[in-house]
Amino acid sequence: MAKPVIVFAGAVYPGQFGALCDYLRAAGLAETYFLTTPGHQAKNAHRGKHILGFKPDGPVTGAQRYYYTAKLERSAHIGRGLLSALQQFERHKKIDVVVTHSLWGAPHFLYDEIDAAIVSYIEFPSFRAHGWDPAYPPDQAQRMVDRNTEMLNFHQALCSDLVICPSQHAKSMFPEALQSNIEVQLEGFAFEDTKALELKERSAPLTIGFSARDLSNAKGFDTYVRLVDKLVERGLKANFVALGGSTGSTYGYEQQWVERKYSGAVDSFRDHLMKIYPRAAEVIEFPGKLPYDDFVQKLADIDIFLYPLRFGVANWGLVEILGRGGCVLAPDRGYPAELIQDDVNGRLLPDDDGAWIQEIIALSEDPERRYRYGQAARARARLLYSVQAVAPRYLGLFRLAAEKRQARIRNGS
CATH class of the missing domain: 3.40.50.2000 (Glycogen Phosphorylase B;)
Incomplete structure (x- = not known):
């Protein structure tokens, strides 16, 4: 991939990876696009024609039909709409890598349906793994909902060409059998060139x-x-x-x-x-x-x-x-x-x-x-x-995902 075509996907823009998408494009390091929901596309149209829209196949906010599968249903609405948009994109341009948020850009309908390598960002697999204070425990219904979310994230860790987590601590929450497909990289930040804070006098208010x-x-x-x-x-x-x-x-x-x-x-x-x-x-x-x-x-x-x-x-x-x-x-x-x-x-x-x-x-x-x-x-x-510092690392991870996909194809898996 001399200059890869990378499509980021998420219901919210700029959200996760918005700054990275914009930076890679502006710096000429990759041909990037961001697929988001119509409202966010319209709100941010002034930021560039690379911000594209996809229409979820149903509501992504508000109550879903069944409490216990609400997040799965929302993810299905997102994933189905995302699949349609990516298939339409592929008719005009080959995509090397699709980078999704595990819930707000849910990729589970993309496996074996598009030609691009799929990278899933998973913040953490479940609240059970993440932790909660015993003083304020979840009720049984919330525990059951959490199991379904965990199931969705474990499936992505298994089927994605690569998973990115924000910390080693997050990666350690996954079963050991899934960790070999997970890389750690915190997202990049567009720090302003702000003036460094000055040394305060001892008498200054604290x-x-x-x-x-x-x-x-x-x-x-x-x-x-x-x-x-x-x-x-x-x-x-x-x-x-x-x-x-x-x-x-x-x-x-x-x-x-x-x-x-x-x-x-x-x-x-x-x-x-x-x-x-x-x-x-x-x-x-x-x-x-x-x-x-x-x-x-x-x-x-x-x-x-x-x-x-x-x-x-x-x-x-x-x-x-x-x-x-x-x-x-x-x-x-x-x-x-x-x-x-x-x-x-x-x-x-x-x-x-x-x-x-x-x-x-x-x-x-x-x-x-x-x-x-x-x-x-x-x-x-x-x-x-900074986004400038993490961009080369992310490009390396995206290339790794593409290589893993090609190896999978060669092996017929």
């Missing part, structure tokens, strides 16, 4: 923050609130801010627990925590979900980021913080240890409140060390995770 898409148990929001409560009790003078949405879907089951406990009288897990930790409730600022430019400004105002992740497999949120020079404290397990080198570009700490409190207080009095971590974090994130 801000301790939390940032995630959702204020959820999986992201460790409850740990953040508990730590704030203890810091206030100790008399630490600081501002506290938590960036993220308090309602909406999360990677856990805490919201259903809140609904059962309060019978609708409390809206969210955040509001439940504010009842449990009134001292923290008095001091934490909640800006909610912000427009991106406002979000970036808020990040720049935070001196110490607490990222007490409980469950996760690598996402843009932590890389965004690191790439903008944030001083981050994170757990010494799971995927943060793949991004953070302890005492180099942040701190990795055990699951012990005392250790976190001790380090927060020490860093609150040491702006030079905060600045050192932030500078190293910014440099390392941009070196390893």
